[in-house]
Amino acid sequence: MELKKKLTTALAAGLASAMMFSVAACGADDSSSDNAVDDGSLMTVDVFSSTANYQGMQKGWFAKIVKDKFNIELNIIAPNVAGGGDTLFDTRSAAGDLGDIVIVGTGNGRLQKLVKSGLIVDMTEYYDDMENVQNYQSAVDAVTELAGQDGVWGFPQAVSTSSPTEPNEGVEPGAAPYIRWDYYREIGYPEINDLDDFLDMLKQMQDKAREDTGEDDIYALSLFKDWDGDVMQNAQAIASWYGYGLQNSMFVAADGSDVQSAIDEGGVYEKALEFLNKAYQMGLVDPESTTQNWDTLSTKVTNGKVLVSLWSWLGKPRQNTAENKANGVGFMLAPIGDMKVYSDGFKPNGDTSSIIAIGSKAENKARLAEFIDWLYSPEGVYASASNSGGAVCPEEMCWTVNDEGLPELTEFGDKAMNDASDLTVSDEYGGGSYNDGVSALNFKTVAQNDIDPNTGEAFNQQLWTTVLNQTDALQDDWASHMGGAQTDIEYLENSGKISVAAGASYVTPEEDSQISTLRASIKTEIVNASWQAVTASSDSEFKQILDEMRTKVNDLDYASVRAVDEQNAKDLIAAREAIVKQAESESE
Amino acid sequence: MQTVPTMNGEASLNANGGASVVGEANSAPASGPTDRRAARKARKMAEANNYNKKHGFRLFLLVAPLLVMVVLFSYLPLFGWVYAFFDYQPPIPLSESEFVGLQWFEMMVQNKAQLQTIGQVMLNTFAMSGLNILTSFLPVIFAIALNEIRAKWFKNIIQTLTTLPNFISWVLVYSIAFAMFSSTGMVNDLLQNLHLITEPIKFLDSADHTWLKMLLWGLWKGLGWGSIMYLAGIAGIDPELYEAAQVDGANRFQQIIHVTIPQLMPTYFVLLMLSISNFLNNGMDQYFVFQNAFNTKWIQVLDLYVYNVGMGQNSLSLGTAISMLKSLVSVALLLIVNWLSKRTRGVGIV
Numbered sequence: 001m002e003l004k005k006k007l008t009t010a011l012a013a014g015l016a017s018a019m020m021f022s023v024a025a026c027g028a029d030d031s032s033s034d035n036a037v038d039d040g041s042l043m044t045v046d047v048f049s050s051t052a053n054y055q056g057m058q059k060g061w062f063a064k065i066v067k068d069k070f071n072i073e074l075n076i077i078a079p080n081v082a083g084g085g086d087t088l089f090d091t092r093s094a095a096g097d098l099g100d101i102v103i104v105g106t107g108n109g110r111l112q113k114l115v116k117s118g119l120i121v122d123m124t125e126y127y128d129d130m131e132n133v134q135n136y137q138s139a140v141d142a143v144t145e146l147a148g149q150d151g152v153w154g155f156p157q158a159v160s161t162s163s164p165t166e167p168n169e170g171v172e173p174g175a176a177p178y179i180r181w182d183y184y185r186e187i188g189y190p191e192i193n194d195l196d197d198f199l200d201m202l203k204q205m206q207d208k209a210r211e212d213t214g215e216d217d218i219y220a221l222s223l224f225k226d227w228d229g230d231v232m233q234n235a236q237a238i239a240s241w242y243g244y245g246l247q248n249s250m251f252v253a254a255d256g257s258d259v260q261s262a263i264d265e266g267g268v269y270e271k272a273l274e275f276l277n278k279a280y281q282m283g284l285v286d287p288e289s290t291t292q293n294w295d296t297l298s299t300k301v302t303n304g305k306v307l308v309s310l311w312s313w314l315g316k317p318r319q320n321t322a323e324n325k326a327n328g329v330g331f332m333l334a335p336i337g338d339m340k341v342y343s344d345g346f347k348p349n350g351d352t353s354s355i356i357a358i359g360s361k362a363e364n365k366a367r368l369a370e371f372i373d374w375l376y377s378p379e380g381v382y383a384s385a386s387n388s389g390g391a392v393c394p395e396e397m398c399w400t401v402n403d404e405g406l407p408e409l410t411e412f413g414d415k416a417m418n419d420a421s422d423l424t425v426s427d428e429y430g431g432g433s434y435n436d437g438v439s440a441l442n443f444k445t446v447a448q449n450d451i452d453p454n455t456g457e458a459f460n461q462q463l464w465t466t467v468l469n470q471t472d473a474l475q476d477d478w479a480s481h482m483g484g485a486q487t488d489i490e491y492l493e494n495s496g497k498i499s500v501a502a503g504a505s506y507v508t509p510e511e512d513s514q515i516s517t518l519r520a521s522i523k524t525e526i527v528n529a530s531w532q533a534v535t536a537s538s539d540s541e542f543k544q545i546l547d548e549m550r551t552k553v554n555d556l557d558y559a560s561v562r563a564v565d566e567q568n569a570k571d572l573i574a575a576r577e578a579i580v581k582q583a584e585s586e587s588e
Numbered sequence: 589m590q591t592v593p594t595m596n597g598e599a600s601l602n603a604n605g606g607a608s609v610v611g612e613a614n615s616a617p618a619s620g621p622t623d624r625r626a627a628r629k630a631r632k633m634a635e636a637n638n639y640n641k642k643h644g645f646r647l648f649l650l651v652a653p654l655l656v657m658v659v660l661f662s663y664l665p666l667f668g669w670v671y672a673f674f675d676y677q678p679p680i681p682l683s684e685s686e687f688v689g690l691q692w693f694e695m696m697v698q699n700k701a702q703l704q705t706i707g708q709v710m711l712n713t714f715a716m717s718g719l720n721i722l723t724s725f726l727p728v729i730f731a732i733a734l735n736e737i738r739a740k741w742f743k744n745i746i747q748t749l750t751t752l753p754n755f756i757s758w759v760l761v762y763s764i765a766f767a768m769f770s771s772t773g774m775v776n777d778l779l780q781n782l783h784l785i786t787e788p789i790k791f792l793d794s795a796d797h798t799w800l801k802m803l804l805w806g807l808w809k810g811l812g813w814g815s816i817m818y819l820a821g822i823a824g825i826d827p828e829l830y831e832a833a834q835v836d837g838a839n840r841f842q843q844i845i846h847v848t849i850p851q852l853m854p855t856y857f858v859l860l861m862l863s864i865s866n867f868l869n870n871g872m873d874q875y876f877v878f879q880n881a882f883n884t885k886w887i888q889v890l891d892l893y894v895y896n897v898g899m900g901q902n903s904l905s906l907g908t909a910i911s912m913l914k915s916l917v918s919v920a921l922l923l924i925v926n927w928l929s930k931r932t933r934g935v936g937i938v
């Protein structure tokens with residue numbers, strides 16, 4: 001009896017103390033071994049990458065290159081995959097350790113906050129050895145200025161040595177109207193003067209496609225909501241066809257001549273929504289648009305169920321395989337008469353809206369600095385390749401220099417760039433599928449269309465002389481209707497249908513958190529209303545939904561948010577003018 | 589939740605032990621005729637008293653872990669409320685964040701649109717909880733109906749099939765819903781193939797009848813599970829009551845009306861009380877998975893709204909301020925129910 005009681009007491013006390021202890025353990029601090037000697041052994045590096053679309057260990061050929069060179073394995077942590085917006089960033093930063101290597105956006109003063117809270121380290125002591133990054137000194141300075149504190153805090157993406165008034169896209173703009181050229185040909189190349197003509201033409205194309213294939217689940221347009229932010233992203237893409245870029249809630253014309261809000265009546269955003277709604281009312285929009293995600297959409301594009309690609313990088317890589325192109329099938333730029341496609345210029349200071357940095361809890365920081373520096377070398381740029389539209393995959397594996405001293409794709413390289421879906425990599429380069437082995441960091445350190453000093457040609461193979469000289473049935477057919485242009489950019493430049501926004505590295509400054517909070521609820525209203533408007537069953541319903549949204553947004557005190565956004569838009573335009581002046585004075 | 593009654597039980601046991609000691613001590617001087625006897629008695633008493641003290645302490649130790657748990661999980665989290673008074677922006681720790689006083693609370697009521705949103709959210713919360721309470725008699729009927737099935741194997745199959753959905757997570761329920769009711773889902777395909785409709789019906793991405801749809805999903809998932817308690821209740825009804833009713837010539841329907849239902853009423857009211865006390869906790873997972881750009885207005889209940897503001901819109905401080913609103917309303921509801929209880933039964937709950 002007595003023993004039993006004692007036992008119970010002991011048990012109770014033990015339980016209580018165990019609980020106390022386990023709670024205390026939660027707050028235990030972890031001391032970082034900052035100056036431990038790097039013995040060069042294999043280490044796993046946690047990479048927090050806001051740009052990554054894959055989560056987990058880096059696989060395949062890129063993993064092999066990194067392991068052979070640095071004895072590093074990369075473990076990618078991707079908020080895009082985890083979902084929930086900034087939740088992952090918030091929780092990890094609250095825990096005091098974002099990752100060993102950190103790739104984050106810098107907007108709204110985030111970089112300053114990272115520096116202030118000591119989550120990323122000053123790389124000054126390693127900077128002297130970082131020879132590749134030093135080529136882009138002004139970009140490094142731009143980040144320092146943004147951080148508001150002396151030191152080398154990180155490096156921007158897409159740094160460049162080209163002119164800021166040149167379109168940085170190389171051969172094709174990001175957002176532009178791409179259509180299934182084969183159906184366009186079948187309906188007899190009708191003239192397209194404006195968006196209304198475009199709709200009529202899409203209707204014909206859709207009917208034709210359904211007739212040809214016998215499948216009635218082919219739609220001209222298919223939308224998705226994954227990337228909605230301040231506005232509905234798909235409508236924003238259409239606004240870019242008319243030369244407007246988005247900054248927060250403001251649409252800023254590429255040449256700085258016009259600034260308008262997303263809620264402005266008769267504005268470019270409303271025009272885009274109207275276009276989508278008209279298409280919806282004409283039965284041209286996939287009914288799954290409201291619920292599907294990016295994966296579903298891209299599968300549909302691959303299977304030929306979608307006839308328009310709002311961007312170059314959606315349609316072309318999925319439809320324009322070598323076989324299809326030889327048969328004249330694939331996505332090509334549509335010649336809409338009144339379009340003026342928005343294009344970003346090269347950014348001499350890089351795109352500071354995203355940077356790569358080293359986390360303060362990282363071990364062997366010197367080795368990480370060496371790794372980051374390597375990413376900015378030509379070798380690193382090629383190693384970070386993915387598919388078409390960017391840098392080509394590494395030399396030997398994908399390309400060789402031919403007898404005339406020009407880089408030339410190997411058969412493997414050609415497949416990797418244009419039709420990589422089933423491509424496997426030989427064991428020599430790490431094995432596995434090519435696509436799985438692509439760098440999951442998704443961080444393009446150097447502008448992809450910059451010139452590689454070693455070869456004298458661009459990193460992007462689409463601009464190589466040897467590639468441009470290759471043509472196919474699809475390209476020839478397209479060129480014959482586009483005044484013989486070799487590339488989309490060439491056509492747009494020749495016909496004056498491009499407007500280049502000078503490449504200024506402007507990032508919005510930190511704003512009052514009340515403004516951020518208002519902005520957050522306002523953008524939810526705008527995005528929700530946009531989707532409702534696009535799927536409205538009549539013009540009057542469309543108008544009513546937008547009117548209700550305007551009232552609601554104005555009641556939410558949009559005026560104060562707008563004041564901030566207008567100021568930022570002005571600053572952006574000023575920064576663009578400044579960079580153009582700077583480039584002019586340098587070239588004189 | 590379960591810690592509270594257990595703790596009270598222990599505490600009252602302890603108190604009774606203490607009371608009996610006091611009783612004996614009071615009676616000691618009266619019963620002791622001589623000093624020696626009194627001294628011995630006193631010593632014994634002291635020992636007993638000592639033992640009781642020790643015993644009380646041991647019992648307290650038994651309660652201690654539960655007390656610790658209550659403090660840890662019910663009171664310590666209240667510390668999080670301080671976030672509502674700071675301008676907390678994640679990478680910056682709270683200690684370096686700016687103290688802003690009642691700024692976020694002012695923001696909640698600062699403009700018409702914000703007030704409307706909160707009003708709508710409260711309306712949704714009350715409507716969905718209200719509908720749940722209004723339909724809380726359905727599991728009773730279901731249990732009775734189930735109980736009337738004579739074929740045991742059939743009864744078992746039905747019970748298993750209806751209980752199973754309770755163990756499916758809402759995420760999976762949504763994927764079932766999506767497969768069946770999306771614009772290219774099974775139901776729309778079927779109706780279109782039968783040429784009953786030409787345009788797909790938007791079951792999921794429209795704002796129509798959102799409350800009703802959510803209620804139906806909730807019922808589908810919870811009906812079988814909810815009836816388990818009543819089935820147990822029915823099993824516990826004294827068979828003599830039925831026998832007496834049969835002797836009186838009552839048919840099966842009359843037995844249900846006059847025996848089963850009255851006997852189940854106490855169980856029903858206990859469960860009803862519990863669900864009223866959970867009025868604001870209608871959870872967010874169901875509404876989170878079903879929400880989209882079209883039904884947000886009608887589906888956003890308080891829990892979901894707090895999540896959307898705090899996590900979705902990255903305004904953790906405002907989210908905290910709004911979640912405090914929930915506690916306020918909960919306390920108000922509790923006081924109202926307590927007052928009602930006092931008025932009607934003469935005994936309060938707290």
